[in-house]
Amino acid sequence: MRRNIKLSLAVVAAVTLVTSAASASVVYNNNFDGTGSSTVLASTVGSQPLGFTMVSPTTGNVGGTSNPLAAGDFGAVVVNSSSTHVTNLAGTGNGLRVYDAASASGSPREVALRSTNFSGSTLAVSMNFASNALTSTSGSNFLNITFGSNNHNPDAWNEAQFRLAIARNSGTTSTLQATNGNTIDVTPLAGGSTLAFPLQTSNLLKVFLNQSASSVNYLEGVTSRTLAARTYDVWLNGTLLTSTTSFGMVSGTGLVTTLGLGTGGGQTGADWVFDNIMVENVLPIPEPTSILGLLVIGSTLVLRRRSAI
Numbered sequence: 001m002r003r004n005i006k007l008s009l010a011v012v013a014a015v016t017l018v019t020s021a022a023s024a025s026v027v028y029n030n031n032f033d034g035t036g037s038s039t040v041l042a043s044t045v046g047s048q049p050l051g052f053t054m055v056s057p058t059t060g061n062v063g064g065t066s067n068p069l070a071a072g073d074f075g076a077v078v079v080n081s082s083s084t085h086v087t088n089l090a091g092t093g094n095g096l097r098v099y100d101a102a103s104a105s106g107s108p109r110e111v112a113l114r115s116t117n118f119s120g121s122t123l124a125v126s127m128n129f130a131s132n133a134l135t136s137t138s139g140s141n142f143l144n145i146t147f148g149s150n151n152h153n154p155d156a157w158n159e160a161q162f163r164l165a166i167a168r169n170s171g172t173t174s175t176l177q178a179t180n181g182n183t184i185d186v187t188p189l190a191g192g193s194t195l196a197f198p199l200q201t202s203n204l205l206k207v208f209l210n211q212s213a214s215s216v217n218y219l220e221g222v223t224s225r226t227l228a229a230r231t232y233d234v235w236l237n238g239t240l241l242t243s244t245t246s247f248g249m250v251s252g253t254g255l256v257t258t259l260g261l262g263t264g265g266g267q268t269g270a271d272w273v274f275d276n277i278m279v280e281n282v283l284p285i286p287e288p289t290s291i292l293g294l295l296v297i298g299s300t301l302v303l304r305r306r307s308a309i
């Protein structure tokens, strides 16, 4: 019995060590409520969000109270469950509605907002999002979640380092896909796939970025993954977006330091709500073999001590 207890303690100690090594520090956190460890002030319902630079539209919002959207509406506005705007389907309290039912011919940025700068070579970006509209519209409805660096502007979705496109399909599901930022068409990377998600309910998106020059390991839930240098992983509702080739960042450029949300002139039916947008510096975890090694070492030490008694 005592041996079992000591073995358990050794396992707990090893797991605690691993957990500690995988701890993260928040470098950007926007729940639009100003609560918790938020680094931004509470945003006001009906206004443009704090913690973002609004590139387009720069002042006010065009529409944003109609549901479904009226033709010509576009903008970003803070909403909550009791506002005259749409309900925050993505989270609790205040959320952010990003919508585009307008058409500015040829424009890569109809709605464009970017986060305040953050830094870190190994980042975990997470957010909740929901499609506000259930049915497909006649217009293009995708929205780009963009990752920008010093010379890859996240404001324009065709210039970002890389981007994730969320799109509403006909029926009641929608898809997410990853693509190079400087590829105009919304197509997955070679060999890439899409992930489906339900409409009008909160979805959890997590992106792990390794911007360093060597591979690192990270934990998503109980899954340990290795990220090669300058690649990223995408998780949607606990499922990994897969590709036959690694999702790579544009080579020879600076680190990703900003996050953007945007649509272009071609989108005339985009209507999305976001909440809990967070960026964390994630410390790499030991190799899986090292974790096993810790357990073996811990167990062995206890067994030796027990044998010596």
Ligand SMILES: [Ca+2]
Residues within 6 Å of the ligand: 031, 032, 033, 091, 092, 093, 094, 095, 275, 276
């Ligand atoms: Ca919130």
Ligand SMILES: [Ca+2]
Residues within 6 Å of the ligand: 074, 100, 101, 102, 103, 104, 110, 263, 264, 265, 266, 267, 268
């Ligand atoms: Ca548009």
